[in-house]
Amino acid sequence: MASFNLLNEPWIRCVYIDGTVRLVSLRQLFKDASKIRSIAGDIPQQDMPLLRLALAILYCVYGDQFEDDPSEKELRQLWLDMWMAREFDLKMVEEYLDQYESRFDLFDGERPFFQTTNLEYADKDPDSLGELIADVPKPDKMLFTMRSGEGLESISNAEAARWVVFLQAYDTAGIKSPVVGNTHVNKNKVYAPKGMVSTGWLGNIGGTYLNGSNLFETLMLNWVLYVPGGGDESAILLGRPDDFAPWERDEQTSNLIVQRDFRGVIDALTLQARRIRLVCDSDSRVSGCVICYGDCVTPYDQNQIEQMTAWKENSNLQKTLDRNTPPITALRHNANTNLWRSLAPILSYRIQTTDLRPGVIRWIDELQEKSDWRHSEHPLKSITLRSQGVTYGTQNSVYEAAIDDSLIICAMMCRHDFDGIQALLDIVDHTGRAVDALSDFVRNLQVSSGRQSTKNNQKPIDAMKNDVREAAYARMDQLFRVRIAGFTEDKDPEQYSSEWQDEVHRVLLRMGDEYLAQSPIQAFDTHVIEGNSRQEPMNTGIAQLKFRSRLNACLGRFRVSQDEYKPNSKKEGDTDVVTN
Numbered sequence: 001m002a003s004f005n006l007l008n009e010p011w012i013r014c015v016y017i018d019g020t021v022r023l024v025s026l027r028q029l030f031k032d033a034s035k036i037r038s039i040a041g042d043i044p045q046q047d048m049p050l051l052r053l054a055l056a057i058l059y060c061v062y063g064d065q066f067e068d069d070p071s072e073k074e075l076r077q078l079w080l081d082m083w084m085a086r087e088f089d090l091k092m093v094e095e096y097l098d099q100y101e102s103r104f105d106l107f108d109g110e111r112p113f114f115q116t117t118n119l120e121y122a123d124k125d126p127d128s129l130g131e132l133i134a135d136v137p138k139p140d141k142m143l144f145t146m147r148s149g150e151g152l153e154s155i156s157n158a159e160a161a162r163w164v165v166f167l168q169a170y171d172t173a174g175i176k177s178p179v180v181g182n183t184h185v186n187k188n189k190v191y192a193p194k195g196m197v198s199t200g201w202l203g204n205i206g207g208t209y210l211n212g213s214n215l216f217e218t219l220m221l222n223w224v225l226y227v228p229g230g231g232d233e234s235a236i237l238l239g240r241p242d243d244f245a246p247w248e249r250d251e252q253t254s255n256l257i258v259q260r261d262f263r264g265v266i267d268a269l270t271l272q273a274r275r276i277r278l279v280c281d282s283d284s285r286v287s288g289c290v291i292c293y294g295d296c297v298t299p300y301d302q303n304q305i306e307q308m309t310a311w312k313e314n315s316n317l318q319k320t321l322d323r324n325t326p327p328i329t330a331l332r333h334n335a336n337t338n339l340w341r342s343l344a345p346i347l348s349y350r351i352q353t354t355d356l357r358p359g360v361i362r363w364i365d366e367l368q369e370k371s372d373w374r375h376s377e378h379p380l381k382s383i384t385l386r387s388q389g390v391t392y393g394t395q396n397s398v399y400e401a402a403i404d405d406s407l408i409i410c411a412m413m414c415r416h417d418f419d420g421i422q423a424l425l426d427i428v429d430h431t432g433r434a435v436d437a438l439s440d441f442v443r444n445l446q447v448s449s450g451r452q453s454t455k456n457n458q459k460p461i462d463a464m465k466n467d468v469r470e471a472a473y474a475r476m477d478q479l480f481r482v483r484i485a486g487f488t489e490d491k492d493p494e495q496y497s498s499e500w501q502d503e504v505h506r507v508l509l510r511m512g513d514e515y516l517a518q519s520p521i522q523a524f525d526t527h528v529i530e531g532n533s534r535q536e537p538m539n540t541g542i543a544q545l546k547f548r549s550r551l552n553a554c555l556g557r558f559r560v561s562q563d564e565y566k567p568n569s570k571k572e573g574d575t576d577v578v579t580n
Helices: 026-031 044-062 072-085 090-099 149-153 157-170 215-221 265-269 315-321 359-370 419-448 459-485 493-517 540-555
Strands: 012-016 021-024 036-039 207-211 257-260 274-280 286-293 295-297 311-313 328-330 382-393 398-410
Touching: 012 026, 021 026, 026 044, 026 090, 036 044, 036 215, 044 090, 044 157, 044 207, 044 215, 044 265, 044 382, 044 398, 072 215, 072 359, 157 274, 157 286, 207 215, 207 359, 215 359, 398 459, 419 459, 419 493, 419 540, 459 493, 493 540
Parallel strands: 257 295
Antiparallel strands: 012 021, 012 036, 207 382, 274 286, 311 328, 382 398
């Protein structure tokens, strides 16, 4: 029988600080945490599930540190002592892992890791690797793949382990084939229970976590020991008596379970959303799999437990559930939006309302406010904010897009009382309105040339405006990343944001000038905007005036010298247009 123990066998790909890339075991991961820069999976979306697995082990290892229920002050001190030590208590880690060594074997006869033993389909053979691996299409839709022929037939045990962890976190929804022992079968098909999360749990949230300068710091930054402001025992995350990892539980079932709520943070980090069994070939390589629905939770009001996403009050779901108060649901990522455009729900704090920021952000806020961390021997001035996830198509049954973005921010951006946060969010908001002004300007140039969409068909104009917006955001992407990283606590928010808005102003003026230069029409070629009740005439002169006026309104009045900005769009027959 095959054997592959994740505690001892190298299987997690890591990038070390010295630049080398190595496969390490779970034991080695904790030993070398301060030497490892980051986890690096087969695809970026493997990184977060593997990080969460390591975090779950930390919660398990340190969960029995206190005889009585710990206070928030004691938990902060535990965290700070570990941060100052710059390493984990390896003796404690080893003793804990030794207890459950057999449960970390990928092919254990009784409790295979993250799987269900003897799992079988009721009426068919195991699936191919396309059901396990995200970047391999299903056989009936196989057009092309980056993998070679042998890579489609079987994979190493190490790679299979990484994909099992990924699958529990991100698996697609849709119809599953029934397995022996599953009682939730409808016409020989298995569906996700109504009202429950149908994908893997991470596929339901906008995954957000913090990166430090090495893996030790990254694990510590995301190791939230209590919910700040919780005010009662339920806010304590470390050592909850009913919160167990899958390898700690003795019971096992092939049946689907409607669990509804998480038992604790360990449960959230390791939710067994699928029943899985890996199938090996004669060479002990993984060649297939059996997959069906597993533990199912609701998509709302999990914000006290799940710490790695921003949240929102969902009024639409409130009507569906017929509740007096809106349920709290995770704020998912938009695959077409850069992380810096989505900072408001991550950083914004409002007094006298539920704090909907990610728990990892709130935890850093708490540590800076109530501990000596900022003044310790190893303070952290900047943090890398990272967002990861996937989007789905066709009723969540197929992967549509992958999301992976990161942003360096000042650690003070996690403080709810830092003035720079609102200044930053205001700039992002004002820039959004200014980009809309640019897209409307290009639309007006189209109108001036006589090209218009009909009342019943706005698609050409809408598509063009979207292209302009995306081009503008792409042009400003590096500017925003540098500016956000440089927005430290020693900067004057008003002056810094004013200079920043001037830079945005310059970029958009130049882009407007470029679009105008591409237009073949003269300044006084005038057309009327169709569908406008005021029958507004439009030519390039009017379009420029409107555009620059709106930029001034969105970004503040911007004055430039003749040498600093020279329009290159003037054509024969054009006249100068006065700017506001």
